[in-house]
Amino acid sequence: MKALLVLATLALFATSLFIGYAPLPVTDALLALFGQGDDLTTTVMQQIRLPRALLSAMVGAALGLSGAAMQGYLRNPLAEPGLIGVSGASALGAVIALQTGFAGAFTLALPLSALAFALVAIAILLALSGPRGGSLTLILAGIAISALAGALTSLALNLSPNPYATYEMVFWMMGSVADRSMEHVTLAAPVMAVGAVLLLTTGRGLDALTLGEDAAQSLGINLTALRLRLLIGTAAAVGAATAVAGAIGFVGLVVPHLLRPLIGHSPARLLWASALGGAALLTAADIATRLILPDKDLKLGVLMALIGAPLFLHLIYKTRREGA
Amino acid sequence: MTLLTLDKLTVRRGECPVVDAASLSIGTGECVGLIGPNGAGKTTLLRAALGLLPHEGTSSLAQLPARQRAKHAAWMPQSREIAWPVPVERLVALGRLPHGRRPGPADQTAIDSALTRMGLDAFRLRPATELSGGEQARVLIARALAQDTPLLIADEPIAGLDPAAQIDTLQVFADLAAEGHTVLTSLHDLSLAARFCTRLIMMGQGRIEADGAPRDVLTEANLARVFHLSARLIETDHGPLVQPLHRIP
Numbered sequence: 001m002k003a004l005l006v007l008a009t010l011a012l013f014a015t016s017l018f019i020g021y022a023p024l025p026v027t028d029a030l031l032a033l034f035g036q037g038d039d040l041t042t043t044v045m046q047q048i049r050l051p052r053a054l055l056s057a058m059v060g061a062a063l064g065l066s067g068a069a070m071q072g073y074l075r076n077p078l079a080e081p082g083l084i085g086v087s088g089a090s091a092l093g094a095v096i097a098l099q100t101g102f103a104g105a106f107t108l109a110l111p112l113s114a115l116a117f118a119l120v121a122i123a124i125l126l127a128l129s130g131p132r133g134g135s136l137t138l139i140l141a142g143i144a145i146s147a148l149a150g151a152l153t154s155l156a157l158n159l160s161p162n163p164y165a166t167y168e169m170v171f172w173m174m175g176s177v178a179d180r181s182m183e184h185v186t187l188a189a190p191v192m193a194v195g196a197v198l199l200l201t202t203g204r205g206l207d208a209l210t211l212g213e214d215a216a217q218s219l220g221i222n223l224t225a226l227r228l229r230l231l232i233g234t235a236a237a238v239g240a241a242t243a244v245a246g247a248i249g250f251v252g253l254v255v256p257h258l259l260r261p262l263i264g265h266s267p268a269r270l271l272w273a274s275a276l277g278g279a280a281l282l283t284a285a286d287i288a289t290r291l292i293l294p295d296k297d298l299k300l301g302v303l304m305a306l307i308g309a310p311l312f313l314h315l316i317y318k319t320r321r322e323g324a
Numbered sequence: 325m326t327l328l329t330l331d332k333l334t335v336r337r338g339e340c341p342v343v344d345a346a347s348l349s350i351g352t353g354e355c356v357g358l359i360g361p362n363g364a365g366k367t368t369l370l371r372a373a374l375g376l377l378p379h380e381g382t383s384s385l386a387q388l389p390a391r392q393r394a395k396h397a398a399w400m401p402q403s404r405e406i407a408w409p410v411p412v413e414r415l416v417a418l419g420r421l422p423h424g425r426r427p428g429p430a431d432q433t434a435i436d437s438a439l440t441r442m443g444l445d446a447f448r449l450r451p452a453t454e455l456s457g458g459e460q461a462r463v464l465i466a467r468a469l470a471q472d473t474p475l476l477i478a479d480e481p482i483a484g485l486d487p488a489a490q491i492d493t494l495q496v497f498a499d500l501a502a503e504g505h506t507v508l509t510s511l512h513d514l515s516l517a518a519r520f521c522t523r524l525i526m527m528g529q530g531r532i533e534a535d536g537a538p539r540d541v542l543t544e545a546n547l548a549r550v551f552h553l554s555a556r557l558i559e560t561d562h563g564p565l566v567q568p569l570h571r572i573p
Contacts, residue, residue: 075407075408204421204425207418207421208418208421209407210405210406210407210408210410210415210418211405211406211407211415211418211464211467212401212403212405212407214371214376214399214401214403215399215400215401215405217376217390218374218376218393218394218397218398218399219394219418219419219421219422219471220390220391220393220394220395220421220422221390221421222390260408264410264411264414265408265409265410265451266408266410266414267408
C-alpha cells in the first residue's frame, strides 16, 4: 500500500513538472531542470514548475498528515487540522500583510506574517486549553480562535484601501501554489519538516488511544506530551502550508478518511499513508487546475473544495448507512 | 511479595474526600475483589492507585515511571472503548506497546495465548467494533492479558455480560491468580465475588470498611452497615450465596 502511494506521488510529481502553460518536450524539460539547455526553458523549469510541483506535494503532505494525526487524537473521523484555528489565523496574517502593504516589502513578507500569526494562534490555544485540558476544551478553544480570526479577516477586507487590494486578498484566500518561487519552498520546508517529525512520533500514542485515554495512559503513554507534540506539530505543518499556499480545505479531512480502510484502520499506519496520499491528491488537483482552465488561473483551493465537498457528502452518507 | 501498597490514599473532589485514607497491601497470587455500593469510590480508588488521578498519600504503583508501571500493571477501565474498527488481533497487540518498539516472537506468543485463553481464535481478523458487547469485553480482557503484567486491575469487567460469560471471565482471573499473577477487580455480584476471589475489600463512602477472606467480609452485619441491604447468606457447596432482600432505610 505504501509502495503504491509512493509510486503514485512520484508519478504525479513528474507529471506536474511536465505540464504547464508553455508546452515543452519532455527531454528538453528534463535537461533544463538540471540546468542544461536554453535560458528560457531552464527558468521555466527551475523557477516556475519545480517550486509549484514541490509546494503542491509538500502542502498536501502537511495537510494529510496533520489531518490523520488530529483524527487519531480526537478519535473522530470528522476532525480536521483547521479545527484548532491555526489555518484561520495564518490566513489572517497573510490578509493583514496584504492590507497594510507589508506584503510588498520583500518576497517572503506575506508568508512570514502568516507564520507569525499561526504561532500566536497556537500560543493562545495552549493557554486557553491548559496543559491537561480534554479534547472538548481543545475543540472549543479552536472554534473561538477560528471565529476571531474570521472576523478580523472580514474586518481587514472591509477596511481594504482599494479594490485592487481586496481582489488580491480574496484571491490569496482561495489557495494556490501557482507563481511561487523557490524561496517559498525554502521558507516552508524546514517548518513543515519540524511539524512532520513531531507528528510522525505520535503513532504509538495514537494507536494506544484507540482504547481510550485511561487505557492509553496505563500503557505508558504520556498524554500531556502527546498532546503538545500533536498541537505544535499541526501548527507548524498547517501554519507553514497556509503561509505559502493560502487556505486549502478538505485535504486533511478527506485523505485520512479515504485511506483508513485500506491500511487496516490503525491510526499510526495512517500517518505515513495520509502524508503520501495528501501529496498525491493535491498534486493531482494542481495538475487539474492547469488542464481544465489553462487560461483562467483556476485556484487550487477552489478545485479542492469542489472535489472535497462531494467526497465529504459521500462519507456522511456512508457513515449514516453504517450507523443504521 | 507485595505488588501493590496503598498508604492513606486520599482523593478529593473539591473539599470532599471521594477516597478517604485507604491503606492496603496486595501480594502475589491473590485474586482480590473490590466491592461496595455505587459511589463508594471503587473506580476512584483503582484509578488513583494507578496514578491516573491526583491524590494524597502514596500508591506504590503511582510512584513508578509510566513505562515501568505499564510493565507492572495492566488496567481495564469500565468504559469499553474501541475507537476504530481495527482487527481483533491488532487491538489485542496494543497490550504489547509497553514491551518495546519492534514486535518479536515473545510478543506474538503473548498475543496468541491471550486470544486462545479468551476463546477469540475464530475472531482474529474480525473488526473489533462489529462484535457484540460481550465479545468486545472479551477482546479487551485479552488485550490486558497480552500486556503480560504481574498485576491486572479491572473495573467491573463482568458488568453487562451474560451469566456464563461472567463465570468464564472470573474463572480466567482465578486461573491467573493460581498461576502466580495477581488480580484486583471491582464487581457488583457478591455471590460470584465470594466464589472466585481469595480476598474481598469492601468500600463504603470512600473508606475501606472491611478487608479479608470472603466469608469474613460478607456478613449480614457488614451488608447492612455498608450496603444498607438486608440480605440472607445461604451456604451452598459452591460457597456462600448472597440473597438480597430489601433496602434498609
